[in-house]
Amino acid sequence: MARVGVFICHCGENIGRSVDCAAVAAAAAKMPGVVVGVDYKYMCSDPGQQMIKQAIQEKKLTGVIVGACSPRMHETTFRRAAAEAGLNPYLLEMANLREHCSWVHQDREAATAKAIDLVRVMVEKVKRNRRLFPIRVPVEPTALVIGGGIAGIQAALDIANGGKKVILVEKSPSLGGHMARLSETFPTLDCSQCILTPRMVEAASHPNITLMTYCEVEAVEGFVGNFDVTVRKKARFVDPTKCTGCGSCYQKCPAKKIPSEFDARLGNRTAIYTPFPQAVPNKPVIDAEHCIMLTKGKCGACAKVCPRGAINYKDQDEHVKIKVGAIVLATGFELWDHSAYGEYGAGRLKDVIDGFQFERLASASGPTGGEIRRPSDGTAPQTVVFIKCCGSRDEKIGKSYCSKICCMYIAKHAMLYKHKVHGGRAVVFYMDIRAAGKGYDEFVRRAIEEDGVEYVRGRVSRVYRRADGKLIVRGADTLAGQPVTIEADMVVLADAIVPRQGAESLAQMLGVAYDTNGFYSEAHPKLRPVETATAGVFLAGACQAPKDIPDTVAQAGAAAAKVLGLFANPELEREPVVARVNQVTCVHCRACINACPYHAIEDFDITDSKGNVLRTVARVNEGLCQGCGTCVAVCRSNSIDLDGFTDEQIYAEIETLE
């Protein structure tokens, strides 16, 4: 016989204002199976919780309803209290009288009637609840970090320093990511390489970090605490155990005219190469697409000069399997392709460059040694126009979102230009200046006031090249209310920040959600900003949204803290709200297996004592199941139920409303 206790919370005035809580409690007390019905100002406070605990013990309650806020807010609080009083926590349910009732209604009488209905529904449900126990899964205390930019490096270091093992996978031949390509960083103008490269070395030499550069994640299976990951080690054609990084090979390589990805195609590299001199590991790889030996079968210059015999033209891709307990996605961003803008030259004008190209021109390690030279003829540009929001905040051609970092890096670019080309003119076209951040607005003011960068509020309608090589920039000055034309020598476009190519397929592999722009979705935009909806997969850096370095480092640290929290216990406790298959009635149609978004349902053979397979049925992997209920809906033989949300419970809830 059910003995249910109903506890109605006023939530201060939040519920009490439009719901007569005492009347709800009194009505509840008369419901079949209810033995206690009381109301209280703040049920979540210590006296409120004591009231519940006392009733559980004194009235020997078999179920509890707390009519209060959303279960997202305080279900855990009240269930803990129930457990302390000796009641299985899954026998406590909440009726949401705040978000679902008092906050959205003004009519006190009707709201009170609705609140009574909401309570009645939950009473009918809780009578059919059964005791559930947390699911325990073992945890493999090794983390996989995907992406070796500043986000991945920071996350890996923080996890490793917390005493856990990390495998850091990077698809290019070196750690460093985009940050290694930057000249100086806002808002302090410290040299990007100087602050990054020591961290790259630290990551590479950390005893807890296994570095896998020139590798890509090919497949991910398993679930939180127990991921099975297949990593493809791309053929390097250089044996890293023999190579000392002396560099003889790339000095002798005859294929020298390959546009360097690192230098944003403004410089060249050889076919056997390290992306940049400070690369970690400082061991070259051969780019098979451009190597003369690998494409035409003759050359062999690098093998001849290598003093260690490290070159192996027969090297092949290799697949390795690793087991990890958590995954941090740190796949970063790239720049949107501005060739969609016909009015800015459709990508055909050599002296219309993107932000990374400017970074490389301004960088001491860049193709011009840090001197600002325009690509077409190598002269120092006397007038440079910077165009912000190229593809950002432009739903028509580009992206609807603000790319967040451009206002700052354009101010930095303009400032660096003014420092390097004395007497040069820098003009910035902007829609808004969004410089929210510590020291950020001061930085922009410094560019304008101390360095004399001209800021023009308005859009540029056209950039074209006059016969004498000048770039004519025509736009609007919307503050002055007149058109402006500037004769420039170089134009820098602040292209929108977009996720890395391939980010979507990686997300699909992991079952991680992404938004319409391809950025990975966090589990909750405010309260769970580094978790994904897939347990055990965390986010760091610009793969989630455009981000600057400080925010990226902070998020990477937060992701590391989540991983360390997950690894703190050898076993993982999970909410027991999972699907369960009735093996007697399952006809093995596999509809649920195909429908499950988490790949949590598998084939299971029922065998006799001799091991002969009698029947095959579907079985839910409790570690993977997220309790979404999709399988319940598609099951044709009605053989699946969701613990805590069974069909019987749902129907009882609906029926009592009549």
Added chain:
Amino acid sequence: MTLIGYYPGCSLHGTGRELDQSIRALSEVAGVELKEIEDWNCCGATAAHCLSHDLAVALPYRCLALAEQQGMKEVLAPCAACFSRLKGTAVRLERSAELMARMKELTGHDFHGGVKLLNIIEYINFLLAHGLKEKLNPALTGLKVAPYYGCLLARGEDVITDNAEHPTGMEAAIRATGAEPVEWNFAVECCGGGFSMSKTEAVLDLSHAILADAEAAGAQLIVAGCPMCHSNLDMRQQTINAAGMGNHDLPILYLSELVGLAAGLDPARLGLDRHFVDAMRLAPGRA
């Protein structure tokens, strides 16, 4: 023989007569019969679209309805402004059943959206793809041409399929004649348009800039598709020179005239003798 509906509009019966002549001559060579919409009226490009929203839609609506009633599946509107009005109206009607109903009531004509509209570039590319290309001779090989779109052949969401800021539709047709499209900057700049009469100085400035950029890019002529652009660039050249802005002598051809020359048609039949800036010199064998 392919049959295509034809909407000449006022220009092709007036200032843009050579566009009409060259389009008809070219169609004949390509084996396409152009059938003029019977009882067509003004497209509304004049004052109607500034003065009355309903009238601006009702005028082209009536033409579209007549074309549909007369069994035309495709209608060519060579004038860029007519095309913009007709196709713009068709797009709006497609999006709004309510507008369609109101127009039916207003004009007393039924229309079901079954007419596809072609502009001059689309039409010529269609002819080239359906056998005209094989009939062209290489007489124009090496001629440097600046393809000029102006506003109405490049812009209008869902009206023009080409890239608004960097259109390329004319280039294929120019290449088919053996001529070479030059890389230039002013292909979609404004010629001054309807200010031809009311603010002629503005037209002189704007058209001068277009002519100068084409010359700087090494073009020997400009190819246009719009009668308004054509008259601004061709007819105003003398005035521009007289105002001391430049010393231009650049023939302005319609795309249909250029392709007509490559098809071996008589220059006078194409209307090349009707231009202000001598265009007859471009006829093969006369240079």
